[in-house]
Amino acid sequence: MMTMKYTLTQDRELSTQIAEAIREAIMDGTLMVNERLPSENELCERFEVSRSTVREALNRLAAQNLIRTQRGAYGGAFIKKVSFEDAYPNQMTTSSLLLSMNEVSFETACEARFAAERACIPLSAKRCSADQMATMRAEIHRQGQEGLSDESFCTSDITFHKALIEGTGNPVLNFQSSSAIESMQSLMNMITYSARDRAVIIKLHTAIADAIEAGDAQKAEAELSKLADYTITLADQVREQRAAKKA
Amino acid sequence: MMTMKYTLTQDRELSTQIAEAIREAIMDGTLMVNERLPSENELCERFEVSRSTVREALNRLAAQNLIRTQRGAYGGAFIKKVSFEDAYPNQMTTSSLLLSMNEVSFETACEARFAAERACIPLSAKRCSADQMATMRAEIHRQGQEGLSDESFCTSDITFHKALIEGTGNPVLNFQSSSAIESMQSLMNMITYSARDRAVIIKLHTAIADAIEAGDAQKAEAELSKLADYTITLADQVREQRAAKKA
DNA sequence: GACATTCAAATGTCTGACAATTAAGATACT
DNA sequence: AGTATCTTAATTGTCAGACATTTGAATGTC
Secondary structure: OOOOOOOOOOOOOHHHHHHHHHHHHHHOOOOOOOOEOOOHHHHHHHHOOOHHHHHHHHHHHHHOOOEEEEOOOOOEEEEOOOOHHHHHHHHHHHHHHHHHHOOOOHHHHHHHHHHHHHHHHHHHHHHOOHHHHHHHHHHHHHHOOOOOOHHHHHHHHHHHHHHHHHOOOOHHHHHHHHHHHHOOHHHHOOOOOOHHHHHHHHHHHHHHHHHHHHOOHHHHHHHHHHHHHHHHHHHHHHHHHHHHHHO | OOOOOOOOOOOOOHHHHHHHHHHHHHHOOOOOOOOEOOOHHHHHHHHOOOHHHHHHHHHHHHHOOOEEEEOOOOOEEEEOOOOHHHHHHHHHHHHHHHHHHOOOOHHHHHHHHHHHHHHHHHHHHHHOOHHHHHHHHHHHHHHOOOOOOHHHHHHHHHHHHHHHHHOOOOHHHHHHHHHHHHOOHHHHOOOOOOHHHHHHHHHHHHHHHHHHHHOOHHHHHHHHHHHHHHHHHHHHHHHHHHHHHHO
């Protein structure tokens, strides 16, 4: 950081360039976790810009979870250790908006979602803990309760699948796949689940849980595949009903 | 936006609360794509804060790709359509930092990476285009060239696998899996590839490409699995060498 | 109709000030 | 000596006002 040379050009916004320079230093390891950046006034002198501009740059970095700021003496901006927990909300925001703003069809989103889940099954079949199995069973049970709203059913469905993914014991895979599933929540919420639909889904969930518990990855994948197909037919039904209502 | 009520509390930073309020409005659809936010001065009045504070909030949103700003008359802040291209760099930054800052082992990262790729294979075997097949073949060829640096070999390796993933024709899956693979680049770069190692990898790449072309998903998955195992043994070798050098 | 000029609105940057926060050091008390 | 409290300096957060820059629209000119 100290030795870097900063020559800001005129063709882009100054604050953007400063943020970029600091971001690069973080990415390539020049700045380590918990290291303190120079104070805002020092950065002003170093980049030869005003404090507003420096602050805009720091704000951008804070929004990307790259730094945290602390007021008071011995405070300042510190390189933040990006944790899975911190990164998750941003990830979710982006994923959800990508789906809703890019006219991604339900089929396409669904395909990606079940592909991600399928990737987890072999590992989950090997490593799933008793705790995670218990969560899956509990959610299956909840899904069979009378008077459960569609939205609650959907939430439970997602909890079930997230527990399955967590069963891999792999934080990276968990992070990626979990967001793939959860970002579909708004799309899934459009589906209406009749009692018959729920029965079918519960049966498939049970089959998947049984297979995972038995360590039978192949069976679990097969059942998951059926669930994927069934989910798409449900979505098709909703679409048809809406089309019929329109006419 | 107009009808929302904003009561800012004192316990958090004002700019953060404003950014949060606008972000919520975008997420729940109150603000549509390309819609223009009120001007900074109008936002000042509405939230009863100074322009600096409003600007800090807008900057945060811009850093998250949620809005874009445009200078000049009829300019302002507009809700941005989050495209896969725009979101990718942020995604990559986050993913890379998650790996490097959380002491994620090579095995763990590798496991997640190959799981994601495996999820793509059935779809790719069904839909991979001639163009994508050509890219895969070209990269395999490049990997066999004399005098190729380890880094270039690694880059080509990643290009190969990204083409495979693109073969799914699913933009969502492509986005997710692609970043899973690419974020491992820095870890992969630590490996040294002997001529013998490269030969093994090229053979596996060829087998995968052949299977994809033949539409044989099962075969492709089996070969990919071998590649995953082999990659981990290579990483183990590097670790052993380093340990030996230390002693 | 085509082109140049002017204008107004908006963001980007600068300056200077004050408020709020916080850890370290100084001080007073026991 | 130890502890509680006060002071202080450093730092970020917010405010206010100004000017610079950009840019589309309106206007004027040929």
